[in-house]
Amino acid sequence: MSGDFDVLICGASFAGLAVARELAGSGARVLMIDRYDIGERQTSACAAPTDWLSALGLEDSIRQTFPDLVIHTPHATRTYRLPWTFSTFDYRELCALLDDQNDVRFETAKVDGRSGLTVHTDRGDLSAPLIVDALGWRRMLAAPGYQPPEAPLSRGLEVHPHGSGAELEIWIDRRYVPAGYGWSFPAEHEVRVGVGSFDPRFHVKETTVALAEDLDREAVRYQGNWIPHKLRPAAQDEIFFVGDSAGHCLPLTAEGIRTAFYFGIACGRELRAVLEGRASRADALRRYASFSASHRRKFEAMLRVQQLIPRVPPRLLGPAIVAMSSRRFVDWSFSHYLNIAPPSFASAPAPLPAGERLPAAA
Numbered sequence: 040m041s042g043d044f045d046v047l048i049c050g051a052s053f054a055g056l057a058v059a060r061e062l063a064g065s066g067a068r069v070l071m072i073d074r075y076d077i078g079e080r081q082t083s084a085c086a087a088p089t090d091w092l093s094a095l096g097l098e099d100s101i102r103q104t105f106p107d108l109v110i111h112t113p114h115a116t117r118t119y120r121l122p123w124t125f126s127t128f129d130y131r132e133l134c135a136l137l138d139d140q141n142d143v144r145f146e147t148a149k150v151d152g153r154s155g156l157t158v159h160t161d162r163g164d165l166s167a168p169l170i171v172d173a174l175g176w177r178r179m180l181a182a183p184g185y186q187p188p189e190a191p192l193s194r195g196l197e198v199h200p201h202g203s204g205a206e207l208e209i210w211i212d213r214r215y216v217p218a219g220y221g222w223s224f225p226a227e228h229e230v231r232v233g234v235g236s237f238d239p240r241f242h243v244k245e246t247t248v249a250l251a252e253d254l255d256r257e258a259v260r261y262q263g264n265w266i267p268h269k270l271r272p273a274a275q276d277e278i279f280f281v282g283d284s285a286g287h288c289l290p291l292t293a294e295g296i297r298t299a300f301y302f303g304i305a306c307g308r309e310l311r312a313v314l315e316g317r318a319s320r321a322d323a324l325r326r327y328a329s330f331s332a333s334h335r336r337k338f339e340a341m342l343r344v345q346q347l348i349p350r351v352p353p354r355l356l357g358p359a360i361v362a363m364s365s366r367r368f369v370d371w372s373f374s375h376y377l378n379i380a381p382p383s384f385a386s387a388p389a390p391l392p393a394g395e396r397l398p399a400a401a
């Protein structure tokens with residue numbers, strides 16, 4: 040499999056597939072690799088704003104759609120009617136639908152490391168002037184990478200029992216996790232029940248089982264991972280980083296699917312400009328990095344709330360979620376939240392950072 044390519048996309052989950060989609064029809068020699076087949080290993084509870092799934096033509100993968108979010112605290116439960124809906128989807132099906140939208144070559148290979156613009160894999164060395172790390176939280180193609188528990192990472196674990204449910208629910212309750220939240224996301228014939236901890240040292244297995252037991256669900260079919268909660272540089276050493284590898288998962292909510300789509304599209308558009316001779320690699324790296332960094336204020340604001348919530352005494356959490364459940368506040372806050380990475384971006388041209396102009400195509 041060794042060889043030279045125009046673009047090498049490492050990682051074929053949400054971020055990698057979004058990058059590949061933007062390169063469709065470019066005529067470039069693009070290779071995308073992953074250690075597993077596309078859609079083989081589910082990496083999340085797979086809930087995303089419905090409008091993002093529609094914007095990418097992924098509706099057929101949707102299993103259930105929720106107009107409400109139910110928040111439980113030890114002393115109060117509140118149902119928030121959202122200004123937009125969330126949907127749970129089938130991971131394998133979504134990946135297949137997204138993969139249908141590109142014309143890149145795909146191979147399974149395990150990435151072991153990198154020297155310059157050559158990526159070492161268990162199937163040989165691969166070189167390209169444009170390399171994307173969409174390999175997830177480890178940020179494998181950068182030195183020194185990220186290692187828990189010292190790195191700014193959260194951890195999440197969930198079980199997938201068969202069953203059904205009608206509500207998208209979360210628990211802010213120290214019985215399950217001192218800093219973080221628990222969830223139950225139904226997806227037609229299965230329910231995804233899990234616990235996420237903002238503190239990487241807190242082990243979530245016991246309390247994931249406890250939450251499943253409290254909900255009368257079986258603790259079976261586990262899946263878990265580390266989740267970055269801090270934005271990282273999106274370009275480093277001439278490599279493009281997208282999705283979890285760039286810390287694009289939102290702090291506080293740990294929502295990282297739509298941001299992987301969003302920044303994947305932005306990265307793909309920059310790569311395309313290089314392939315079409317409208318920009319140099321250096322321009323593309325600089326512009327993509329500054330586009331990602333232009334979201335820093337919003338990511339940091341969410342991180343501050345993530346750090347604040349565990350300090351709120353449990354008896355005040357109930358009144359707080361009640362106070363924040365007014366229609367006006369929910370519409371305002373959730374619209375702002377969606378706009379951090381809005382679904383309209385899937386079809387709109389990428390906004391350039393202030394002062395940047397792409398040279399006209401030759």
Ligand SMILES: Cc1cc2nc3c(=O)[nH]c(=O)nc-3n(C[C@H](O)[C@H](O)[C@H](O)COP(=O)(O)OP(=O)(O)OC[C@H]3O[C@@H](n4cnc5c(N)ncnc54)[C@H](O)[C@@H]3O)c2cc1C
Binds near residue numbers: 051072085179264
């Ligand atoms: C338990 C849990 C539940 C979650 N639920 C949600 C949710 O409901 N909604 C939401 O928006 N976000 C959720 N998240 C966060 C979300 O899963 C991530 O933010 C998202 O998966 C990031 O996408 P990505 O493509 O950047 O990385 P990943 O999805 O992690 O994909 C990385 C890809 O790289 C491949 N790879 C890794 N290492 C190598 C290697 N050495 N060689 C070759 N290939 C490799 C992997 O096989 C994988 O396909 C959840 C996270 C967890 C842990």
